[in-house]
Amino acid sequence: MLRLAGSHCDGVHIHAFHTAQYLREVALPELEVGLKKSGRTREGFGVNTAVFAIPTDGPKPAAEYEQFARHQISFYMSTPAYRVVTDLHGWSETARTLSKMAVRGQWDEMSKQITDEILDAFAITGSWAELPGKIKERYDNMLTRVGYYIPFVPGECDEQWTATIEGFRQLRI
Numbered sequence: 001m002l003r004l005a006g007s008h009c010d011g012v013h014i015h016a017f018h019t020a021q022y023l024r025e026v027a028l029p030e031l032e033v034g035l036k037k038s039g040r041t042r043e044g045f046g047v048n049t050a051v052f053a054i055p056t057d058g059p060k061p062a063a064e065y066e067q068f069a070r071h072q073i074s075f076y077m078s079t080p081a082y083r084v085v086t087d088l089h090g091w092s093e094t095a096r097t098l099s100k101m102a103v104r105g106q107w108d109e110m111s112k113q114i115t116d117e118i119l120d121a122f123a124i125t126g127s128w129a130e131l132p133g134k135i136k137e138r139y140d141n142m143l144t145r146v147g148y149y150i151p152f153v154p155g156e157c158d159e160q161w162t163a164t165i166e167g168f169r170q171l172r173i
Contacts, residue, residue: 006030006045011047012046048147136171
């Protein structure tokens with residue numbers, strides 16, 4: 001699919017269940033194969049994604065965002081189609097355990113399988129104003145557009161969203 005996107009599309013949206021290592025070692029090289037096949041380069045080709053963000057300031061406690069991220073990551077890790085990401089990191093056994101838990105309907109227990117190491121690979125933690133810089137640091141020039149994978153309620157955290165938007169503006173991202 002990534003090769004096809006590289007050869008025929010103007011861009012691609014990478015699923016939020018990814019790591020920077022997966023992008024560097026798997027996704028982007030596959031895109032490059034497709035781009036090369038069509039005689040193109042990455043210039044002008046969009047690579048978009050959402051990142052699990054854990055803001056540490058604002059009206060909601062960071063623990064709420066962290067629990068949301070652990071829950072979502074455990075759900076995606078339980079899905080066999082995403083094994084390429086888990087296998088790359090050596091988390092195959094955790095993924096298989098989560099798949100078995102999902103079959104048994106143990107949804108509330110699954111997030112406890114997400115270690116801090118796994119969480120850190122998928123999520124970015126920092127104040128709303130710090131998140132853009134941390135995203136830039138982690139992803140360098142791999143992405144052309146990024147969004148946050150967090151619960152969103154219109155009108156809630158407007159001040160914090162303004163701080164994060166300003167952070168992206170200052171970095172010219």
